[in-house]
Amino acid sequence: MDKVYSKKVIEEFSNPGNVGIIEDADGVGEVGSTVDGDIINISIKVKDDTINDIKFKTFGCVVAISTSSMVTRMAKGKKIDEALDLTDEDVINSLDGLPEGKDNCSGFALEALKLAIADYMKKQK
């Protein structure tokens, strides 16, 4: 059945990694609004061009939460450049796919990450 989530999605959803907000973050990104019903906040700590800490807080559906968790796991330890290269497909593949009709909201978490990186880079200048 199309609507069934992969094991991986359920795992990320029920045991999300990197939950929280980094108080002294180097960059913060947030997407969504209460009206939309999805808000993803990602904060990062960067050292030597490398994301060495990352946390998220998410208000949203199963996909919003599981992609947030997955994105933080994937970004952690990556160079800024590598992190910017991450694509929607990378995220979806790491989750062993998403049910049809749900693959659209997978992009939000990645968007939040990239906003956080942009925020960090802006602060660098």
Place this chain on the structure above:
Amino acid sequence: MDKVYSKKVIEEFSNPGNVGIIEDADGVGEVGSTVDGDIINISIKVKDDTINDIKFKTFGCVVAISTSSMVTRMAKGKKIDEALDLTDEDVINSLDGLPEGKDNCSGFALEALKLAIADYMKKQK
């Protein structure tokens, strides 16, 4: 269920009385045609104004056969006048009723009887 025949109808149908054709009949009546799909032939023997023998042959449905049989039973032994007084309702009642939609074809057998009586009366003149 409306469509179910009474016990009485089934009885008359499966064990019809007075089947046959009286060879030297005093009167014969026949209604219907192959096109209609119902043909009822009734022949009578009359003595002292009384129907003392009566037989039928019928090509037709369950109602055609059972009313034919019932009409011959009811007419047998009756005075001509009494026989002419028989009504559709009398026949239907003796059969404990007919299913809705089937009560129309009940009249054919009585018609055949009355034609037979008419035939007899004509011959008397």
Place this chain on the structure above:
Amino acid sequence: MDHSATTPVDPLVVGAMLPYFSDMFGNSSSLHSFGREAGEALVKARKEVADGIGAMPEEIIFTSGGTESDNLAILGSMPQNTDKKHVITSVIEHPAVLNTCKFLQSQGHEVTYISVDPGGVVDLEKIESSIQDNTMLITVMHANNEVGTIQPIMDIAQIAKENDILLHTDAVQTIGKLPVNVDTLGVDMLSLSSHKIHGPKGVGALYVRKGTNIHPTVFGGNHEGGLRSGTENIPGIVGLGKAMALAGERLDKDSKHMQHMRDSLIDKVLGSMDGVRLNGHATQRLPNNVNLSFKNVEGESMLMLLDMEEIAVSTGSACSSGSQNVSTVLKALNLEDEYIHGSLRISLGRENTIEEIDSLFNILRSTVERLRSISPLEGR
């Protein structure tokens, strides 16, 4: 022996359905686990039905039965808000098709009813010649439910294709009796019904070839891809899937067995009784259909006497409201008057035996004799 009317549900089918009444009763569109089990069952059944007719799962729409499938195919493929479209069908279709076509006519559409030859085969030339610029759809049944005649659907598909017209076929009577493959037949839509193939009543399916544009006729929660709303009848659909799978596995064996019984009965009757003829086609015939007409006896009376012997058959001439209503199909075959009221359809099932056929033959013969003995027509 009235399997064209309906069939008993196979115990394996009932067994497949039972868990979905209680343990796995969920709603297939729910997110939660009960619903997921129901949803998975739906996926499996859809594949079973698709596999049974050489289609893809997404080309199957579950409905409440053959009647609704026919309605959806015909009404759903008529363009909305456009009057005066043209449909071609045959005079011997099931009422589910004929009455839907009549409804279309009442809505301003045009319908041509193609006649059949004495064997019940539609006239291909007439189909071809009645095609108009605005012809949307040809709907001709795969095989007839009364006289069992198999129609030349592949030839009709050729005509439809050449003229870019949709083709629907009602295959309610052929599944499990003939090989049915939507590509071989060349149809765009195909109706089937569960209770004719040892599945439960109240469920059926419409095959709609990918790319064929149809619109719904029932509106609601957008089940079945929006084409047929209404909470899915999960146990029923599971039953249909199982029945299709079984029908596929058993097709070869069952159809040979039925055909053997059919031919034995026909040979016996035609070989040893007078005043009888076989209605329908000699060879292009459903393997389970025997349709006979007996001279000078009437159908309902035969039915009743056979019923008393626990033999279920049907007739094309039911007496109602005092006049014999002869079925449209028998009328279309142009039977003689003396034969038309004495028709009997014996439709065999896989569970019938050749011994039952022998016994049926004997009872049938005495039934006809008995009724002839009280018929004023005999000897005239």
Place this chain on the structure above:
Amino acid sequence: MDHSATTPVDPLVVGAMLPYFSDMFGNSSSLHSFGREAGEALVKARKEVADGIGAMPEEIIFTSGGTESDNLAILGSMPQNTDKKHVITSVIEHPAVLNTCKFLQSQGHEVTYISVDPGGVVDLEKIESSIQDNTMLITVMHANNEVGTIQPIMDIAQIAKENDILLHTDAVQTIGKLPVNVDTLGVDMLSLSSHKIHGPKGVGALYVRKGTNIHPTVFGGNHEGGLRSGTENIPGIVGLGKAMALAGERLDKDSKHMQHMRDSLIDKVLGSMDGVRLNGHATQRLPNNVNLSFKNVEGESMLMLLDMEEIAVSTGSACSSGSQNVSTVLKALNLEDEYIHGSLRISLGRENTIEEIDSLFNILRSTVERLRSISPLEGR
């Protein structure tokens, strides 16, 4: 605890159905004995359904479910071949009604959608003021499936009567939970569905008051007095009849039991949790419906966590295609943004226990806490 979506079939109902799959599998319109048994079963079930709503057997039309009943009531009561007739309905109807009304609009008919107050009750004055010369039908549900609000059908009936307009109500959610009597309610048509009252899926009924003129929407062998063709789903109909009979017998006890559980759950949640509100009406409410909105948590995520604890509930905000689709009903209630995405419907069934309610409450509380702990909105 998602009984408004669907219910498990009562074992007594399954038991009543089983013989009709095999031993008594006949076609109810056949003459022969198999068919007669089926026909008698149909008569009995029709009476059971009629008795359950204070109607006469001949006023009951069996359908394939609540969706089809709604469609038949609405489409069937529109005069054919006449465009631009007017229908009044409410904004919180089930999709089976709403989407049928939208279809009517696409066909040139006019539809007025009446708004509701924050408790979900339709505005009677607006109904009255939107009546036009060509208003054919008012269709308002007896009680809402999402938020449980019971509508003032008797008052609407008064308005309909005074203005000589047909009144249909969708009572799919109220049978077995409230007393439902067509005369007390004053309706001309009433829809019901079997699978919501522990009967099988794929079967329902439409009550049509004697003298009310409706036309069929499915065409075929003229079953159900010509109003709904298709071989009758005998086991399904038998199941519906049995389910109606049981629902009637148990109404008093069941509704008290459900109401007790409902009130206990509502009291617990509202009394001990923050950022939560009850959707729907405080008192005019289905005895089995609890609809809550939790601030700063999202519906599908709650659903999933509860599902992992084997608790089935539903939400009015399902995430699809990346944007939250909030249900029409919740939107109509004008919830605040922070609440609208966190709705949860708990619909109780007669087999639930007060112990289950206690356990549900604990799990629910920790679910909400857990999601709030990862929500960026908490503490803002």
